[in-house]
Amino acid sequence: MTDPVPFTVIGGFLGAGKTTLLNRLLRDAGRRRFAVLVNDFGALDIDGGLVAAHDGDTVALANGCLCCTIGDSLVTTLLGLLERPERFDHIVVEASGVADPGRIADLAVLEPRLVRDGVVVVVDAVDVRERASDRRLRDTVMRQLQAADLLLLNKIDLAVDLAAVRCWISMQTAAPLLESKHADVPLDLLFGLDRAGGSSDESSAEAFASWSYEWSEPVERDALLAMLREARGGVLRAKGIVRFADSADRRSVVHLVGGRLDVSDQGPWGDTAGSRLVMLGLRPMLGSLPRETTT
Amino acid sequence: MTITVYSTRRIITMNPNRPFATHVAVRDGRILGAGSLEELKGWGKVELDSRFADKVVLPGFVEGHSHAFEGGVWKFPYVGYFDRTNPDGSRAPGLKSIDEVVAALSAHEKTLPKGASLLAWGFDPIYFGGRRMDLADVDKISTDRAVVIIHSNFHVANANTAVLAKAGITRTTNVHGIVKDAKGEPTGELQEMAAKYMAYRAAGVEIAAVLSDEQAVWRFARVAQLAGVTTATDLHNELPDSTVDGYLKATASDDFPIRLLPAFAATAISPAEGVPRLQALVKRNNEKLRFQLVKIVTDGSIQGLSARMRWPGYYDGTPNGVWNVGPDDLDRVLLAYHREGFQVHIHTNGDEASEVGIEAVERALAVAPRWDHRHTLQHAQMADAGQFRRMKALGMCANLFANHLYYWGDVHYAKTLGPERAERMDACATALATGVPFAIHCDAPVTPIGPLFTAWCAVNRLTASGRTLGEAEKIPVAEALRAITLGAAYTLKLDEELGSIDVGKRADFAILDDDPLLVPPEKLKDIGVWGTVLGGKVFEAPRR
Numbered sequence: 001m002t003d004p005v006p007f008t009v010i011g012g013f014l015g016a017g018k019t020t021l022l023n024r025l026l027r028d029a030g031r032r033r034f035a036v037l038v039n040d041f042g043a044l045d046i047d048g049g050l051v052a053a054h055d056g057d058t059v060a061l062a063n064g065c066l067c068c069t070i071g072d073s074l075v076t077t078l079l080g081l082l083e084r085p086e087r088f089d090h091i092v093v094e095a096s097g098v099a100d101p102g103r104i105a106d107l108a109v110l111e112p113r114l115v116r117d118g119v120v121v122v123v124d125a126v127d128v129r130e131r132a133s134d135r136r137l138r139d140t141v142m143r144q145l146q147a148a149d150l151l152l153l154n155k156i157d158l159a160v161d162l163a164a165v166r167c168w169i170s171m172q173t174a175a176p177l178l179e180s181k182h183a184d185v186p187l188d189l190l191f192g193l194d195r196a197g198g199s200s201d202e203s204s205a206e207a208f209a210s211w212s213y214e215w216s217e218p219v220e221r222d223a224l225l226a227m228l229r230e231a232r233g234g235v236l237r238a239k240g241i242v243r244f245a246d247s248a249d250r251r252s253v254v255h256l257v258g259g260r261l262d263v264s265d266q267g268p269w270g271d272t273a274g275s276r277l278v279m280l281g282l283r284p285m286l287g288s289l290p291r292e293t294t295t
Numbered sequence: 296m297t298i299t300v301y302s303t304r305r306i307i308t309m310n311p312n313r314p315f316a317t318h319v320a321v322r323d324g325r326i327l328g329a330g331s332l333e334e335l336k337g338w339g340k341v342e343l344d345s346r347f348a349d350k351v352v353l354p355g356f357v358e359g360h361s362h363a364f365e366g367g368v369w370k371f372p373y374v375g376y377f378d379r380t381n382p383d384g385s386r387a388p389g390l391k392s393i394d395e396v397v398a399a400l401s402a403h404e405k406t407l408p409k410g411a412s413l414l415a416w417g418f419d420p421i422y423f424g425g426r427r428m429d430l431a432d433v434d435k436i437s438t439d440r441a442v443v444i445i446h447s448n449f450h451v452a453n454a455n456t457a458v459l460a461k462a463g464i465t466r467t468t469n470v471h472g473i474v475k476d477a478k479g480e481p482t483g484e485l486q487e488m489a490a491k492y493m494a495y496r497a498a499g500v501e502i503a504a505v506l507s508d509e510q511a512v513w514r515f516a517r518v519a520q521l522a523g524v525t526t527a528t529d530l531h532n533e534l535p536d537s538t539v540d541g542y543l544k545a546t547a548s549d550d551f552p553i554r555l556l557p558a559f560a561a562t563a564i565s566p567a568e569g570v571p572r573l574q575a576l577v578k579r580n581n582e583k584l585r586f587q588l589v590k591i592v593t594d595g596s597i598q599g600l601s602a603r604m605r606w607p608g609y610y611d612g613t614p615n616g617v618w619n620v621g622p623d624d625l626d627r628v629l630l631a632y633h634r635e636g637f638q639v640h641i642h643t644n645g646d647e648a649s650e651v652g653i654e655a656v657e658r659a660l661a662v663a664p665r666w667d668h669r670h671t672l673q674h675a676q677m678a679d680a681g682q683f684r685r686m687k688a689l690g691m692c693a694n695l696f697a698n699h700l701y702y703w704g705d706v707h708y709a710k711t712l713g714p715e716r717a718e719r720m721d722a723c724a725t726a727l728a729t730g731v732p733f734a735i736h737c738d739a740p741v742t743p744i745g746p747l748f749t750a751w752c753a754v755n756r757l758t759a760s761g762r763t764l765g766e767a768e769k770i771p772v773a774e775a776l777r778a779i780t781l782g783a784a785y786t787l788k789l790d791e792e793l794g795s796i797d798v799g800k801r802a803d804f805a806i807l808d809d810d811p812l813l814v815p816p817e818k819l820k821d822i823g824v825w826g827t828v829l830g831g832k833v834f835e836a837p838r839r
């Protein structure tokens with residue numbers, strides 16, 4: 001069986017900037033083939049020069065990416081995508097404005113061909129608090145904030161009381177918060193570290209950095225996980241294949257997206273060299289981490 | 296042209312100028328008149344047809360909210376608690392225990408080819424004294440092929456071990472909608488997204504097309520016709536080309552027994568694409584197929600605890616339901632279709648959803664004033680008197696889900712809504728008193744299609760356990776009959792061409808064995824349907 005495909009859900013209200021973010025992703029996909037499931041092609045306004053083929057509810061791009069409109073049923077659209085002969089490196093779903101993106105991410109848990117990557121919720125810095133005070137929308141806003149592994153606070157250039165917005169959000173959820181104008185954030189932070197072609201630093205803004213650890217000896221599970229938990233908020237993404245001391249003959253995969261940390265077993269350790277962990281996050285936070293962990 | 300005059304026991308016309316008649320004359324598929332034989336002979340030479348001499352004739356029933364999916368699911372075995380009529384007219388008997396369901400499906404399993412999945416539908420465990428179906432039950436049907444039993448609400452399913460194993464579901468799987476027992480083991484019951492995903496996984500994605508292909512729409516039409524229906528909606532369909540082709544082919548046949556109105560699922564694509572698409576479809580309308588309706592689904596269902604409720608919410612304290620299409624998108628999409636002159640049907644189960652639907656119409660009218668739009672709240676199950684007054688003021692209609700009173704009334708009383716709100720749900724009498732034009736519906740396949748049963752629900756308001764749910768909201772038989780004929784036609788903007796037996800209208804009739812105005816109201820649902828007449832063509836139901 002081939003490796004499962006990482007599955008990311010982008011949530012957030014209408015107008016928060018989900019489409020802007022997806023446009024960036026499709027433009028800057030590099031050599032990775034993304035399949036993006038969107039609610040409306042029209043809103044994406046894909047550059048005509050980039051379109052290789054348009055067939056009903058799918059658009060194939062020259063860079064190997066594919067867009068599908070979700071239509072009425074995400075379930076059938078996703079299953080249809082998985083039946084296609086092409087393989088994708090990553091599948092991204094744009095949740096509708098009122099959907100609970102956490103529920104959609106559950107699909108990756110039910111589907112062995114997918115692996116849950118993260119739930120990114122785009123928040124409109126201008127009107128999120130106003131929406132949250134509308135009695136008909138309040139619980140929907142809260143469900144989205146609480147489902148997020150990573151929050152993207154967008155339109156910070158337009159918000160008049162940014163400090164208050166930040167403070168309000170931090171009271172609603174513990175998920176780390178990235179800030180952006182026009183959804184301009186390093187895409188690696190949202191969609192993974194294993195970008196083909198070029199180091200992740202190239203596309204990262206000044207404030208972000210990547211950091212990697214290697215160990216030749218087995219690693220203490222508690223120490224490593226404690227370090228990652230402590231660094232949460234600063235470390236926005238981490239991925240590693242680790243040989244833990246308590247299960248030294250197994251390959252353990254450590255996967256952190258924003259506030260969510262998963263450790264899974266991926267079979268026998270085999271003849272892989274040492275453990276390796278790559279992290280991506282805010283530069284000051286990473287700078288303060290210990291270079292060595294006790295092994 | 297031949298004039299056929301049918302003699303009858305009695306004709307109930309829904310035409311107040313001449314509410315009853317003994318004879319009806321038909322020419323060119325249309326009604327020439329209803330009256331005495333002498334009066335009708337004035338039109339010229341007539342051929343007298345007396346096959347309905349002992350029958351009672353009503354305008355053909357109009358089902359304002361059903362889904363052609365009803366025809367799709369009949370491809371699979373029905374395992375519900377209540378008896379249900381097959382498209383071929385035979386009775387599918389209700390299964391009264393989990394063991395009966397398992398036995399029926401075990402027999403069916405033996406007929407399936409190797410490797411095929413087994414799907415069944417209509418299961419409803421609420422009548423089994425609290426016992427739920429579990430893996431041990433479903434594994435008795437088969438341990439190697441995938442088995443998925445879909446519940447009557449279409450939001451929950453039971454699967455066997457083969458299905459769970461394929462998806463890697465174990466006690467450690469932490470996903471919403473996977474029901475676990477007291478020991479933390481999955482029971483095989485799946486809800487919402489998990490249920491839908493597993494059903495499609497087991498059945499294959501092609502199933503979506505099978506469920507609304509030409510054969511499915513034929514089965515749907517037959518089930519409807521058996522119940523006296525001559526016009527029915529398919530009230531939410533994305534209308535992909537394959538479905539449209541099937542509809543065009545089916546409705547081109549002289550033998551196709553109903554007029555079909557699909558409602559375009561407006562939020563499946565952006566209005567910029569959807570409006571021209573629907574405009575193009577309208578040009579392909581024929582005598583039996585009418586594209587003109589638009590549907591938007593705002594919230595979930597009350598029994599699924601996913602309806603959007605106003606304060607104080609669910610009686611049992613369950614958190615508020617979910618938006619399918621929230622207030623922002625509803626405003627935007629509704630306005631786009633409203634501007635182009637379309638009539639929009641808005642699914643609103645909870646009262647907060649109804650509020651949002653009403654306000655969206657109010658805003659659309661402020662931006663783009665329009666007369667006689669007849670935007671309709673579908674279900675509007677919890678709408679209260681105030682909301683009905685607003686609907687009236689805005690020129691809206693309501694289509695109330697009367698069948699819910701019987702099938703889920705007990706659950707609404709005890710769990711979801713509590714006594715007060717359960718007693719005033721599907722408020723037909725309030726609609727009547729406030730003057731909101733209304734219909735009543737079945738939402739097939741959620742409940743079986745059968746307008747006489749639906750009328751019985753609105754008249755008697757009895758639950759499955761026999762409780763009367765809201766004496767004050769009962770309506771008289773005559774009003775209920777109007778709601779399943781002319782009333783429903785009004786909510787579909789068809790009232791000028793059908794819905795009553797009146798000069799110039801289409802010759803669409805329901806032919807009944809008994810007189811609904813003379814039988815005791817509690818017997819309304821038991822009246823036999825002999826068949827129908829559609830555009831002057833007689834469709835006799837197969838004798839059971």
Ligand SMILES: [Zn+2]
Pocket residue numbers: 592642673674
């Ligand atoms: Zn509905």
Ligand SMILES: [Zn+2]
Pocket residue numbers: 360361362530531738
């Ligand atoms: Zn419906």
